[in-house]
Amino acid sequence: NAGVTQTPKFQVLKTGQSMTLQCAQDMNHEYMSWYRQDPGMGLRLIHYSVGAGITDQGEVPNGYNVSRSTTEDFPLRLLSAAPSQTSVYFCASRTGQLGNTIYFGEGSWLTVV
Amino acid sequence: DAKTTQPPSMDCAEGRAANLPCNHSTISGNEYVYWYRQIHSQGPQYIIHGLKNNETNEMASLIITEDRKSSTLILPHATLRDTAVYYCIAPPGGYQKVTFGTGTKLQVIP
Numbered sequence: 001n002a003g004v005t006q007t008p009k010f011q012v013l014k015t016g017q018s019m020t021l022q023c024a025q026d027m028n029h030e031y032m033s034w035y036r037q038d039p040g041m042g043l044r045l046i047h048y049s050v051g052a053g054i055t056d057q058g059e060v061p062n063g064y065n066v067s068r069s070t071t072e073d074f075p076l077r078l079l080s081a082a083p084s085q086t087s088v089y090f091c092a093s094r095t096g097q098l099g100n101t102i103y104f105g106e107g108s109w110l111t112v113v
Numbered sequence: 114d115a116k117t118t119q120p121p122s123m124d125c126a127e128g129r130a131a132n133l134p135c136n137h138s139t140i141s142g143n144e145y146v147y148w149y150r151q152i153h154s155q156g157p158q159y160i161i162h163g164l165k166n167n168e169t170n171e172m173a174s175l176i177i178t179e180d181r182k183s184s185t186l187i188l189p190h191a192t193l194r195d196t197a198v199y200y201c202i203a204p205p206g207g208y209q210k211v212t213f214g215t216g217t218k219l220q221v222i223p
Contacts, residue, residue, distance in 0.1 A: 004156075035213070041215065042200070042214055042215035042216055043200075043212075043213040044213075045210065045211070048210055059212060090156055090157070098145065099145050099164065101159045102147075102157075102159065102211065103159075104156035104158075106155065106156050
């Protein structure tokens with residue numbers, strides 16, 4: 001049981017490049033989310049999904065796309081990277097039942113130069 | 114989800130109890146209170162959660178007021194490794210959209 005797995009762990013991009021951050025969970029969780037965390041700041045919700053084929057925007061969705069074709073995977077796409085997207089990105093998952101915990105991945109450090 | 118309010122920072126002497134408060138005055142009846150912590154830039158770590166009753170596990174205790182408008186996380190014997198940012202959240206009942214605030218930065222002092 002690997003939990004929530006994020007790849008890559010570190011990435012440097014040039015402004016304007018695109019890339020995809022991968023997130024996979026093996027716990028059969030319905031809900032998955034992406035957060036970003038800037039230095040010294042709290043977690044901000046980018047996008048979330050309540051099941052395969054269903055996604056919605058969070059607090060800071062601009063510049064990011066997501067899709068959920070399977071229960072296990074929830075990739076985050078940066079369409080045209082900007083220096084303002086330099087951040088640490090966390091993927092999270094949980095079941096839909098009340099009172100259950102959220103599991104986080106270890107994070108992906110992204111630098112846009 | 115219910116808005117939560119936490120002090121931005123707190124200090125605690127090593128070996129003493131750390132009491133971290135959280136205000137969630139708009140909490141609804143089916144919304145749980147969760148506590149997570151984040152050490153450096155690691156992924157947030159689950160600590161404890163509760164609905165109405167006080168809860169205790171191997172990491173901490175959670176005290177929820179009778180009116181459920183506030184709660185306190187208690188680390189009974191703080192160590193240097195407990196230095197972290199602690200987040201209190203109260204997701205909505207269906208809690209599809211879970212947001213975090215800025216948390217409390219706890220500094221454990223030797």
